[in-house]
Amino acid sequence: MNRNLIISDIEDICRQSGSKKTAVIENGEIKGAGESEADFHGICGELEITNTGKNMLLSGRVKAYAKAVCSRCLEEFSLEVSAEITEKFFRRDKTSSGGSLKKEKRQEEKSGVKEDEFSYSGFKLDMTEAIRQNLVVNMPFAAVCSESCKGLCSECGGSLNNGQCTCRE
Numbered sequence: 001m002n003r004n005l006i007i008s009d010i011e012d013i014c015r016q017s018g019s020k021k022t023a024v025i026e027n028g029e030i031k032g033a034g035e036s037e038a039d040f041h042g043i044c045g046e047l048e049i050t051n052t053g054k055n056m057l058l059s060g061r062v063k064a065y066a067k068a069v070c071s072r073c074l075e076e077f078s079l080e081v082s083a084e085i086t087e088k089f090f091r092r093d094k095t096s097s098g099g100s101l102k103k104e105k106r107q108e109e110k111s112g113v114k115e116d117e118f119s120y121s122g123f124k125l126d127m128t129e130a131i132r133q134n135l136v137v138n139m140p141f142a143a144v145c146s147e148s149c150k151g152l153c154s155e156c157g158g159s160l161n162n163g164q165c166t167c168r169e
């Protein structure tokens with residue numbers, strides 16, 4: 001479980017508008033939403049949760065690593081991704097959902113939480129999905145293992161990085 005991606009005690013800041021809390025994430029892990037989505041590991045960062053009076057504002061910067069395939073040499077490597085997060089969380093009553101704090105369809109009109117909004121209930125705020133989505137949008141379209149990656153030989157398909165290409169000897 002992602003203990004450090006869930007802030008379990010926001011009771012104190014819930015009581016007073018304008019108050020803040022800092023959440024430190026160290027070496028967190030998030031599984032991708034589906035087969036095709038990246039898993040993130042080594043997530044760290046410091047986020048601030050502010051009770052704005054209307055919602056809880058999560059803000060700060062996180063860094064993480066994802067397994068990626070280099071678009072030039074096709075080798076798997078560990079890609080560093082960072083994201084600037086600014087997300088609002090709206091209160092959802094405990095009774096309105098099965099305890100899941102992820103983005104989900106509005107189940108109760110009166111909760112007033114829209115489909116595309118993050119929510120929290122009780123005194124627990126789950127940052128997992130907000131962090132995951134922000135990391136996903138910061139993944140480069142064509143990742144490269146290194147700016148100096150030479151890619152593959154167009155003749156033999158061997159990697160030009162570590163001398164696997166032999167056709168030019």
Ligand SMILES: [Zn+2]
Pocket residue numbers: 070071072073074075144145146149150151
């Ligand atoms: Zn490469």
Ligand SMILES: [Zn+2]
Pocket residue numbers: 153154155156157158165166167168
């Ligand atoms: Zn070659």
